[in-house]
Amino acid sequence: xxxxxxxxxxxxxxxxxxxxxxxxxxxxxxxxxxxxxxxxxxxxxxxxxxxxxxxxxxxxxxxxxxxxxxxxxxxxxxxxxxxxxxxxxxxxxxxxxxxxxxxxxxxxxxxxxxxxxxxxxxxxxxxxxxxxxxxxxxxxxxxxxxxxxxxxxxxxxxxxxxxxxxxxxxxxxxxxxxxxxxxxxxxxxxxxxxxxxxxxxxxxxxxxxxxxxxxx
Amino acid sequence: xxxxxxxxxxxxxxxxxxxxxxxxxxxxxxxxxxxxxxxxxxxxxxxxxxxxxxxxxxxxxxxxxxxxxxxxxxxxxxxxxxxxxxxxxxxxxxxxxxxxxxxxxxxxxxxxxxxxxxxxxxxxxxxxxxxxxxxxxxxxxxxxxxxxxxxxxxxxxxxxxxxxxxxxxxxxxxxxxxxxxxxxxxxxxxxxxxxxxxxxxxxxxxxxxxxxxxxx
Amino acid sequence: xxxxxxxxxxxxxxxxxxxxxxxxxxxxxxxxxxxxxxxxxxxxxxxxxxxxxxxxxxxxxxxxxxxxxxxxxxxxxxxxxxxxxxxxxxxxxxxxxxxxxxxxxxxxxxxxxxxxxxxxxxxxxxxxxxxxxxxxxxxxxxxxxxxxxxxxxxxxxxxxxxxxxxxxxxxxxxxxxxxxxxxxxxxxxxxxxxxxxxxxxxxxxxxxxxxxxxxx
Amino acid sequence: xxxxxxxxxxxxxxxxxxxxxxxxxxxxxxxxxxxxxxxxxxxxxxxxxxxxxxxxxxxxxxxxxxxxxxxxxxxxxxxxxxxxxxxxxxxxxxxxxxxxxxxxxxxxxxxxxxxxxxxxxxxxxxxxxxxxxxxxxxxxxxxxxxxxxxxxxxxxxxxxxxxxxxxxxxxxxxxxxxxxxxxxxxxxxxxxxxxxxxxxxxxxxxxxxxxxxxxx
DNA sequence: AGATAACCGAGACGGTACGTCCCGTCTTACC
DNA sequence: GGTAAGACGGGACGTACCGTCTCGGTTATCT
Numbered sequence: 046x047x048x049x050x051x052x053x054x055x056x057x058x059x060x061x062x063x064x065x066x067x068x069x070x071x072x073x074x075x076x077x078x079x080x081x082x083x084x085x086x087x088x089x090x091x092x093x094x095x096x097x098x099x100x101x102x103x104x105x106x107x108x109x110x111x112x113x114x115x116x117x118x119x120x121x122x123x124x125x126x127x128x129x130x131x132x133x134x135x136x137x138x139x140x141x142x143x144x145x146x147x148x149x150x151x152x153x154x155x156x157x158x159x160x161x162x163x164x165x166x167x168x169x170x171x172x173x174x175x176x177x178x179x180x181x182x183x184x185x186x187x188x189x190x191x192x193x194x195x196x197x198x199x200x201x202x203x204x205x206x207x208x209x210x211x212x213x214x215x216x217x218x219x220x221x222x223x224x225x226x227x228x229x230x231x232x233x234x235x236x237x238x239x240x241x242x243x244x245x246x247x248x249x250x251x252x253x254x255x256x257x258x259x260x261x
Numbered sequence: 262x263x264x265x266x267x268x269x270x271x272x273x274x275x276x277x278x279x280x281x282x283x284x285x286x287x288x289x290x291x292x293x294x295x296x297x298x299x300x301x302x303x304x305x306x307x308x309x310x311x312x313x314x315x316x317x318x319x320x321x322x323x324x325x326x327x328x329x330x331x332x333x334x335x336x337x338x339x340x341x342x343x344x345x346x347x348x349x350x351x352x353x354x355x356x357x358x359x360x361x362x363x364x365x366x367x368x369x370x371x372x373x374x375x376x377x378x379x380x381x382x383x384x385x386x387x388x389x390x391x392x393x394x395x396x397x398x399x400x401x402x403x404x405x406x407x408x409x410x411x412x413x414x415x416x417x418x419x420x421x422x423x424x425x426x427x428x429x430x431x432x433x434x435x436x437x438x439x440x441x442x443x444x445x446x447x448x449x450x451x452x453x454x455x456x457x458x459x460x461x462x463x464x465x466x467x468x469x470x471x472x473x474x475x476x477x
Numbered sequence: 478x479x480x481x482x483x484x485x486x487x488x489x490x491x492x493x494x495x496x497x498x499x500x501x502x503x504x505x506x507x508x509x510x511x512x513x514x515x516x517x518x519x520x521x522x523x524x525x526x527x528x529x530x531x532x533x534x535x536x537x538x539x540x541x542x543x544x545x546x547x548x549x550x551x552x553x554x555x556x557x558x559x560x561x562x563x564x565x566x567x568x569x570x571x572x573x574x575x576x577x578x579x580x581x582x583x584x585x586x587x588x589x590x591x592x593x594x595x596x597x598x599x600x601x602x603x604x605x606x607x608x609x610x611x612x613x614x615x616x617x618x619x620x621x622x623x624x625x626x627x628x629x630x631x632x633x634x635x636x637x638x639x640x641x642x643x644x645x646x647x648x649x650x651x652x653x654x655x656x657x658x659x660x661x662x663x664x665x666x667x668x669x670x671x672x673x674x675x676x677x678x679x680x681x682x683x684x685x686x687x688x689x690x691x692x693x
Numbered sequence: 694x695x696x697x698x699x700x701x702x703x704x705x706x707x708x709x710x711x712x713x714x715x716x717x718x719x720x721x722x723x724x725x726x727x728x729x730x731x732x733x734x735x736x737x738x739x740x741x742x743x744x745x746x747x748x749x750x751x752x753x754x755x756x757x758x759x760x761x762x763x764x765x766x767x768x769x770x771x772x773x774x775x776x777x778x779x780x781x782x783x784x785x786x787x788x789x790x791x792x793x794x795x796x797x798x799x800x801x802x803x804x805x806x807x808x809x810x811x812x813x814x815x816x817x818x819x820x821x822x823x824x825x826x827x828x829x830x831x832x833x834x835x836x837x838x839x840x841x842x843x844x845x846x847x848x849x850x851x852x853x854x855x856x857x858x859x860x861x862x863x864x865x866x867x868x869x870x871x872x873x874x875x876x877x878x879x880x881x882x883x884x885x886x887x888x889x890x891x892x893x894x895x896x897x898x899x900x901x902x903x904x905x906x907x908x909x
Numbered sequence: 910a911g912a913t914a915a916c917c918g919a920g921a922c923g924g925t926a927c928g929t930c931c932c933g934t935c936t937t938a939c940c
Numbered sequence: 941g942g943t944a945a946g947a948c949g950g951g952a953c954g955t956a957c958c959g960t961c962t963c964g965g966t967t968a969t970c971t
Contacts, residue, residue, distance in 0.1 A: 073963035074921030081923085097396030104952050113924050118954070173392035176453050180313030180386055190454065222446070222464040229445020230438070237392050238406065248438040256472030294943080320931060329944055334933075505937035506947030513949085529828030536926050545950050550928070605824035608885050612745030612818055622886065654878070654896040661877020662870070669824050670838065680870040688904030722915025723967040729917085752957060761918050766959075 077120075084110040085117055089131035094166035098128065098174025125178040125185055132171040135192045138162070141200045148208035153250040155201065156227055160246060163235040172236050198224050209259070218257040226253055300326040301333055305347035310382035314344065314390025341394040341401055348387040349408050357416045364424035369466040371417065372443055376462060379451040388452050414440050425475070434473040442469055509552075516542040517549055521563035526598035530560065530606025557610040557617055564603040567624045570594070573632045580640035585682040587633065588659055592678060595667040604668050630656050641691070650689040658685055725768075732758040733765055737779035742814035746776065746822025773826040773833055780819040781840050789848045796856035801898040803849065804875055808894060811883040820884050846872050857907070866905035874901055 088109035092101045103124065107114045121127035129135070139162060142154045162168060179186040198221070205220040230249050234241040304325035308317045317340065323330045337343040349355075355378060358370045378384060395402040414437070421436035446465050450457040520541035524533045535556065539546045553559035561567070571594060574586045594600060611618040630653070637652040662681050666673040736757035740749045749772065755762045769775040781787075787810060790802045810816060827834040846869070853868035878897050882889040 073919060073961095075923085075961045075963090077922070098393050099396070102952060103954090114953080115925095115955080116923055119922080170393075170396055173389045173395075176389035177314050177386075177393050179389075179453075180315070218468070219464045222461060222468055225446040225449045225461075226442040226465060226468065229447070229449040230441040231445070233441045233445040233448065237395075245438060245441075248435045249442060252434070252438055252442065252469065252472035254472075256468035256470075297943090318931070319933080329946085330933080331935085331945095332943065335942080505935095505945060507935045507937090507949085509948070530825050531828070534926060535928085546927080547929080547951095548949055551948080602825075602828055605821045605827075608821035609746050609818075609825050611821075611885075612747070650900070651896045654893060654900055657878040657881045657893075658874040658897060658900065661879070661881040662873040663877070665873045665877040665880065669827075677870060677873075680867045681874060684866070684870055684874065684901065684904035686904075688900035688902075722913080722969075723917080724969090725916065750957070751959080761920090762959080763919095763961085764917060767916080 081110070081112055081116060082120065085112065085120070085127075086131040086134075089128060090167040093128065093132065093170040097170045101128070103127075123178075123185070125175055125182075125189070128171050129175060129189055129192060132165075132167050133162075133192050138192070139194075139197050141197065144204055144207055146211070148204065148211075148213040149250065149254045151204055152227070152254055153246065155197070155204075156231060156246050156250055159197075159228065159231050160235055160241055163231060164241065169236050169239070172232065194224075194228065205257075212259045214257045215259045223253055223257060297326075297328060297332060298336065301328060301336070301343075302347040302350075305343060306383040309344065309348065309386040313386045317344070319343075339394075339401070341391055341398075341405070344387050345391060345405055345408060348381075348383050355409075355413050357413065360420055360423055362427070364420065364427075364429040365466065365470045367420055368443070368470055369462065371413070371420075372447060372462050372466055375413075375444065375447050376451055376457055379447060380457065385452050385455070388448070410440075410444065421473075428475045430473045431475045439469055439473060513542070513544055513548060514552065517544065517552070517559075518563040518566075521560060522599040525560065525564065525602040529602045533560070535559075555610075555617070557607055557614075557621070560603050561607060561621055561624060564597075564599050565594075565624050570624070571626075571629050573629065576636055576639055578643070580636065580643075580645040581682065581686045583636055584659070584686055585678065587629075587636075588663060588678050588682055591629075591660065591663050592667055592673055595663060596673065601668050601671070604664065626656075626660065637689075644691045646689045647691045655685055655689060729758070729760055729764060730768065733760060733768070733775075734779040734782075737776060738815040741776065741780065741818040745818050749776070751775075771826075771833070773823055773830075773837070776819050777823060777837055777840060780813075780815050787841075787845050789845065792852055792855055794859070796852065796859075796861040797898065797902045799852055800875070800902055801894065803845075803852075804879060804894050804898055807845075807876065807879050808883055808889055811879060812889065817884050817887070820880070842872075842876065853905075860907045862905045863907040871901055871905060 085106060088106050089101065092105055092109055096105075101124065103114050103117050106127070107117055110117075117127065121130065133139075139158065142151055142158060145151055163172065175189050179189060201224050202220040205214055205218060205223070208214040209216050209218065227249065230245075231241070234245055301322060304322050305317065308321055308325060312321070319330050319333050319340065322328075322343070323333055326333075333343070337346065355374065358367060358374060361367055379388065391405050395405060417440050418436040421430055421434060421439065424430040425432050425434065443465065446461075447457070450461055517538060520538050521533065524537055524541060528537070533556065535546050535549050538559070539549055542549075549559070553562065565571075571590065574583055574590060577583055595604065607621050611621060633656050634652040637646055637650060637655065640646040641648050641650065659681065662677075663673070666677055733754060736754050737749065740753055740757060744753070751762050751765050751772065754775070755765055758765075765775070769778065787806065790799055790806060793799055811820065823837050827837060849872050850868040853862055853866060853871065856862040857864050857866065875897065878893075879889070882893055
């Protein structure tokens with residue numbers, strides 16, 4: 046969570062300081078009101094769903110959450126980081142699907158999971174906005190893309206490797222190509238066009254799995 | 262081009278007024294300076310490439326183009342329409358690739374054409390911004406999506422149908438699924454991640470073509 | 478009225494440009510909403526009376542007047558100038574009393590006039606605030622002091638001179654000393670202590686007039 | 694000195710607890726560092742002289758005095774009280790002039806004393822600011838006005854009474870009117886206009902003394 | 910001697926207000 | 941009627957300071 050201008054509260058004195066270099070604030074100071082974080086993030090989600098990314102501003106969020114702008118600036122330094130944390134509460138917001146030994150079924154479930162996440166109104170509004178704000182901001186780019194897909198992509202690579210080992214997938218298959226085809230299609234249908242369907246998920250998974258099927 | 266707030270020039274006196282109700286301006290008045298359109302659209306492309314969608318505004322465009330803001334507002338009623346016309350000069354900005362009888366090669370060429378278009382700096386900056394501005398604006402949504410892909414998608418359907426007839430593609434293949442997988446992957450790699458490569462194009466076309474190959 | 482950041486409207490084309498170098502705006506531009514000036518100045522007076530000078534800010538005035546802060550900044554560049562114009566609508570807010578030939582009566586009337594002006598709640602709140610804001614701001618000092626007393630002081634000098642000529646006042650009387658004694662006493666009683674009375678006006682005028690009475 | 698938010702030090706164990714309900718702190722605890730009071734008040738005077746009342750804040754005082762803001766808040770509950778104590782260290786900051794038997798001379802000395810006090814840069818900066826902060830704060834108003842003039846005013850009444858007894862001043866003279874004329878004129882010239890002079894003191898005292906001279 | 914309690918410094922909190930930039934609009938003068 | 945010039949009123953920005961609160965460490969008084 047490198048998106049906070051200053052360190053987060055993290056005031057737990059019982060956390061073991063030896064095994065993990067917990068970035069705790071050096072000392073005193075009034076602790077943050079923990080309710081405010083929730084109010085702000087909730088306001089962000091509501092505004093995204095109702096008004097879209099463009100009309101969301103620190104000002105409108107503050108009004109909606111019943112706090113003042115500096116209170117938000119203390120926690121998030123840009124609209125993109127604020128939206129990212131509100132919509133995709135890092136990390137692990139995309140739960141990794143288990144390897145069941147059936148590659149086709151696993152792909153279908155992975156696609157369905159992504160569809161569910163991207164179909165949320167706040168996600169539909171947030172994703173293009175976030176992508177648009179990445180221009181010439183490498184740190185933000187890393188944060189957003191990492192949060193969205195890096196873990197899932199790496200997990201998918203291991204799924205493919207296992208499927209190759211089982212003979213379900215041919216050895217020269219490029220997991221990244223498959224992953225981008227799946228995710229890109231989901232983004233296009235769910236976020237941009239807004240006409241995603243279960244049939245589409247089936248068809249997509251079918252084509253792609255067939256495209257990498259191992260030769261007997 | 263339904264994106265002009267007031268009537269476009271359309272002063273062609275040779276157009277037959279009978280067969281088509283050409284919306285011509287009522288009469289007289291100073292005609293628009295045709296050079297100004299080009300200056301504005303050029304400024305838009307330059308600003309997109311240099312500063313990104315977020316920092317582009319009517320104000321910055323006006324300054325860059327040496328024009329006043331009202332002059333731009335007279336021609337385009339929103340930033341999205343202005344950017345859309347500057348980056349994807351409708352229609353036919355995406356030339357349809359011919360059907361050579363080799364489905365795999367045609368797919369590869371179609372993907373390459375899209376990659377070329379999306380790789381332009383102004384397109385990379387514009388696309389997520391445009392998608393983000395579509396929230397709750399159905400007219401704009403239709404305009405943008407139509408301009409971007411509808412003609413290409415329909416053309417692709419005919420390519421697939423021909424390939425099915427030739428036995429290259431199996432009969433139950435869903436052209437739209439394939440199209441979205443291709444376009445989504447290109448968008449993801451080219452616009453969002455920015456690490457598109459020729460190898461990826463090859464791999465992508467390979468997987469997808471294999472996924473719909475006709476059974477012998 | 479040198480207290481406006483940019484030139485005031487002054488768009489009257491009939492004003493003779495020869496006899497007076499009217500500072501008119503060079504040219505076009507949307508004219509100011511004339512109602513807004515009144516709304517702002519009224520809000521200032523109300524806030525002064527209710528909350529005092531210290532709690533009055535551009536922000537509170539804007540809220541009360543139903544306008545935004547930049548609208549006020551366009552018209553007045555500092556709180557002191559805004560308050561000054563609201564409470565003492567320059568110039569001539571202090572009407573000069575006529576010379577009736579009875580010096581004692583004229584003094585009494587001049588004092589009463591000042592008492593009436595300083596007794597307004599907005600004036601009571603504004604005066605010490607204005608004085609306090611004059612620290613190291615010579616231009617503002619000149620504006621405020623001029624607006625408040627210069628004309629009146631000069632008029633009073635002529636009253637004294639006339640009274641000297643009539644023998645009512647002795648020749649070596651210093652009009653400025655008398656003026657400051659009168660005005661200072663009124664300020665003290667009306668603004669600071671807030672226990673002004675008619676008897677005090679009588680007593681004050683009596684002592685001072687007696688103090689400069691001509692010897693027979 | 695009712696201006697301390699919590700109990701003042703008042704730790705003098707010799708003060709008789711019977712005859713006066715000295716508000717002593719209930720019990721132990723670390724005593725206040727007596728040097729800090731001086732550092733704060735000195736910083737206030739310096740800041741007043743250099744920057745004026747408006748720019749003085751608990752923050753700037755704390756920085757200047759090398760102290761933290763809460764340390765000041767523990768001692769004074771408002772800027773006005775802090776400034777008042779720094780500039781007019783109550784009580785008796787205005788030493789009463791003795792009755793020499795020469796009313797005119799005593800008046801001149803009283804005026805000169807006031808001029809000397811009000812001419813201090815910190816006093817010139819403080820006075821209008823203090824007056825401005827009295828709006829709707831009766832306790833503060835009493836404190837400030839009492840500290841500034843009540844004792845002097847009462848002493849002046851006794852001077853006038855003695856002068857009446859001696860025949861120097863006529864019997865119906867209103868000491869308060871005279872006092873306000875003197876003090877108001879001094880305030881106006883010294884604090885507001887800043888052009889006080891010895892000649893003005895002479896002239897002022899002369900006019901006023903003449904104004905109440907006893908008839909032979 | 911230990912417990913208690915207030916102090917001070919440090920530092921962050923949530924809120925008010927600041928002064929500025931930009932938005933989209935409107936008006937005038939001119940062409 | 942289009943254009944340049946230019947100001948309007950409003951939305952939002954990012955920051956400075958306000959008065960308060962919490963902490964850790966200190967220093968006295970009271971049991």
